Amino acid sequence: MNFQISEDQRALQEGVRSFCEGRLPDERLAELAEGGGFDRALWKDLAELGVFSLRRAQAEGGLGLGFCESVLVFAELGRRAAPGPLAWSQLAVSLIDGVAEGEVVVGGLDLTGGAALGPHLLEHLDHVDVLLVMDDAGLRRLDPNAIEARPVEVPLDPLTPLHRADSLPEGEWLAGPDEAARLRIEGAALLSGQLLGIAETTLLMAVAFAKEREQFGRPIGGFQALKHLMADMFVRQEVARSAVYAAGATLDDPLVGSAPRAVSAAKLVASEAALANAHACIQIHGGMGFTWEVPAHYFLKRARVLECCFGGSSEHADESARHLAERAEALVAARA
Amino acid sequence: MNFQISEDQRALQEGVRSFCEGRLPDERLAELAEGGGFDRALWKDLAELGVFSLRRAQAEGGLGLGFCESVLVFAELGRRAAPGPLAWSQLAVSLIDGVAEGEVVVGGLDLTGGAALGPHLLEHLDHVDVLLVMDDAGLRRLDPNAIEARPVEVPLDPLTPLHRADSLPEGEWLAGPDEAARLRIEGAALLSGQLLGIAETTLLMAVAFAKEREQFGRPIGGFQALKHLMADMFVRQEVARSAVYAAGATLDDPLVGSAPRAVSAAKLVASEAALANAHACIQIHGGMGFTWEVPAHYFLKRARVLECCFGGSSEHADESARHLAERAEALVAARA
Amino acid sequence: MDLRYSESDEKFRAELRAWLAEAVPAFGPPPGIHDWAARRLYDTGWQQKLFEAGYAGINWPREFGGRDLSATEQLVYYEEIARAGAPYIGVNFVGLLHGGPTLIAEGSAEQKARHLPRILRGEEVWCQGFSEPSAGSDLAALQTRAVRDGDDYVVSGHKIWCSFGPVADFGEFLVRTDPDAPKHRGISWLILPMDLPGIEIRPLPTLMGESDFSEVFLDNVRVPARNRVGAENDGWRITNVTLRFERGTAFASEMINLQQTLAKLTAFAKRVTSDGVRAWDDADLRRRLGHLAAELDALWAMVKLSVCEAEAAGIPGVGASAVKLFYTELNQRINEVGMRLLGRAGLCRDEIEDMPNALIAGRSLQSLSLTIAAGTSQIQRNIISERILGLPREPRPTAEKAKPA
């Protein structure tokens, strides 16, 4: 067991980090928010970096890496609030041609466990070439142009544009329930990576601001109440990091444990870390944190989007409880 | 509406406070913990103060006061962790002779909603002359000597000795379900008063210690993290105070609102305030807080006893939800 | 410890309720949030209606058009206004809830006569110019200079978080009149006519995507000295009067709104089903809502207690910090549970039929400002721990001079 990030993994992480920092500075997020929340050129470059083909076999033109690397890369994407249906496209790489190259953008909708009340809310409908729909029966492929939908004027996350549709065509069935369930767990792991990235970046922003900003004649980061707020942010980040890495490692090597259990734990704690850290980041920024200009809000809004996709927190808590119940039964059986 | 404490009420509060402070200093709590957790002489004097006959009509020898005064008095009892089945005895004053005078000590057991798993745990069985049992069918009177029970060696609260009994005799029926339900709400209000007192006293202890104790060359109460912990304790205390007073005022005057709703709110927030403040008080005391000598633990332990009597927090949250649902229906109906 | 409203309170309630039942439906829906001119017209129009019906300035002196009623009648007023779903106070916020009350307490006879009746009649809109880019939590560090020149002050500086700036006629502005005094002792409180030359107002978009706030740049603005409220350099004391009002009673109507929000969430939870199970039958969600309802009841009792205490004492007490702290964090928790209940619908701020999604998603963003504005939660905790609990004050490592380093 060596749970540390390997040197190759570190290099990959740093590469994606410097790419994202270069291409998605704060000003660019503001432009994207104005301009519809998507950047096809960026998407192509992400494809070239291997974001979508990371887990594809080398023989098929992929990088032949696994979920460990994927969650690291998705954390970097999360750190800069990279827009677009990133997880859906990576999940679809072996199902749909052209995804690896960034030529075909795949989005999706998760209806597992029954649709939510109200209309379907479809993310990035104007930008996707293929829409996947996942439900308890399996996985379908829909043509976005065949969907009757109208744009939502004010989506919560300005970088995640939405359309609403009252109904969906059936589309073409791609896989059955087992495959869909597997993809859903994998998607939750990728989102956990993005959520971890949000927890990280909002802590970094808070610390940088608190060191700089002076009130009462000294940096506000010297006030113990704020120091402790940020210490708690750090703990949440580290808890999320550990769980997300463990989810990656468990998906890559089923011998080390139950992947659904590890992924549910990761999604739960990473959602909490992202939401709580983004909120704390805004609070620490004070009045400036409530402006559009300070980018903290993009991260809080994105965290909300990610929290309720591929299973919300209540659902993952129930899933964690199911695994706990199995262990409890084993314990009782062992005693008897 | 004048929700402030009146002058008469203030005088009553101060009288009971100075009595309790005189009779139950920290050393006395330690002695009582050693000696079985009850003090019959104190009980008689509490009776003389009018603790049990507060709400009895003056014509019947009582003080002719109400729940406003009762919750104030019970807060004072809570502030000094006064031992014994105080609420049960006040509830029983018009049912059992001799209670008002402190000659008959009445304890009780609440089985509403079904018994908890495991044996019955009876408080102060060695000290009570009459045991009331409340369940969904009504209220019964039992002879403590007729109960087969054995003492619990280590009760959680050293000032609330317990006996365990596997079954109980039927006893003598005193009242039906409506009367029992009413008494249960009234009992919850009295306990909320005691819980408020615990929230108050643990804040006072924490503040006094934090002003005195020096570390790093200054009083620890000057460290912002501890100041903010105590500010949160104050807020919890004030929230609890407001809800508890409102419960008293609503029980006294049904025209101002629903007493069950007000009492559930009070029991919920006062339980939380008592438990959280007692815990914070121990934390602020550091290592000393974990000793037997510093009396903070008596209050935490008593808060646990009171939290789960006359409805635990989950039950009162459900009850609050029921009242909320009624208002929601009224809102919907008003719109239609 | 009496919670029963008096007969006259109840009579007042009945009259007000009857009037609202007619007036509110007749008044029509509010304009879009970006149309400032229409918003001013709508909000002041409603204020005018209130005034004409005798429901403006419930606890303001009669001589300025108020009703001079008790604090409990003021509470009744808030309850009924919220109950009837009456228009929000909107652009009248600053004038009615803290500028006006400050003038009543501290203004000159001339200032009161000039402004109070017009505020009540909806003829005068006020904004607030307190904070500056470098003076947020440390408000007393403000640097906007006012130099006396004859009968005028010449004011230059940069204010931020000026609410309703684009439509305001006047502003309550804090300026530094003595830069050499300790920082709390060189401040004055000015009534700033917003149409003076040298004032530039720039919108400051919030994370809501709205521009209810502005930055205000002041470049040698000549303000008549008679517009100063209170003595020169005594502005910090007056500011604290303003802040007490801002933290104390100003939230009452929002709290009642919050009760309605919770009831709406509950009605929704009782209707919404997933796999045939009502959200309300989920003990987790139901108890969270029940628990929040209990806390809201406790909060409302807390407001009543502090209103009665304030009426006895004459001014809102420092306990207002406890109310503000608890209310603002409770508001956030309620919206958080709302977002949890809505799930994906909460990602859409457009109205969806029969769903409270736009309400909750908007409020969950808006509520982020509550623990920052009018003194952050951290500042409120400092106030409680220092002024109520008597714990040591924060160390002040720098000399308390106003001049920047």
Added chain:
Amino acid sequence: MDLRYSESDEKFRAELRAWLAEAVPAFGPPPGIHDWAARRLYDTGWQQKLFEAGYAGINWPREFGGRDLSATEQLVYYEEIARAGAPYIGVNFVGLLHGGPTLIAEGSAEQKARHLPRILRGEEVWCQGFSEPSAGSDLAALQTRAVRDGDDYVVSGHKIWCSFGPVADFGEFLVRTDPDAPKHRGISWLILPMDLPGIEIRPLPTLMGESDFSEVFLDNVRVPARNRVGAENDGWRITNVTLRFERGTAFASEMINLQQTLAKLTAFAKRVTSDGVRAWDDADLRRRLGHLAAELDALWAMVKLSVCEAEAAGIPGVGASAVKLFYTELNQRINEVGMRLLGRAGLCRDEIEDMPNALIAGRSLQSLSLTIAAGTSQIQRNIISERILGLPREPRPTAEKAKPA
């Protein structure tokens, strides 16, 4: 990012598991908590058995009787020990978990040879003498004096929170050897034989009603100078080594115990019914338990990450503070949910058939110490914010001298 144990790890696990399956049931139940002599005999007896079977000092050097295995094998060891319900480390805690590791890192050859084998064999019990009545969070303010006199130090002072004092043979004691130096620079770390004349030990009952802790009064106790670990006045650095061990790996077995506690609570919740409804079917309670289980999984992953990082770096990192902070508060939250689930049964600390009441009620009290001992949660947050996040240090208003004012 590999979580798979190596083949040799798994071989080690299999052997250990097989041995424990025989040894644990044969060893019998622990004595009562108040019988100190029996507790020493029981705890050291188990340590002796571990030693004989080759399971003492998993990561200690071979020359002192250890196994010199990897940190991952150490984790395997903790997992299996907890899984088998083996006796608690008990009176061996200080010697095995921080005194011993400190000697390995900083002791002289003679000190190591003298103590380490005896600690591993269960022949030597250690206690800790760090804190003093006026030196808790501010440990470096300690006042216990050690004056050099020939080959001895003459030690006088008052220590508190000395765990296992009544049965200890040696103690790790911090003393002040230079009262004129800045407070962190005049401290030395001594091995104190607990049978020296002038030592008085008084029990300090905890809120559990137990006396696992003592106060130790030292009155001119002559300690040979060769018992000093490290250089004179370099004790603060060595203390930090000790504290890293105390905060880092010392909690691993408790975490696994906590996983078992949670499983026991779950088994209980699945059985217990009220009005015919299983507690487990209550979504509120079930999700709380599920959520706690997820957090425990995350915690265990965090431990693995920090163990692997520490093995690469050689010493536990400051990140140990994050593990300690999260673990201790999570432990309290788990016990809190346990108490909620138990209801009235949690008021009884006597065992009730088929119920985890005694376990949970005891642990919920015991857990109160976790956020205080080995550095309070507040101290851990200071460490994280200052040493990891690089935020400004707390202002130190007094001169950092050791002498009391």
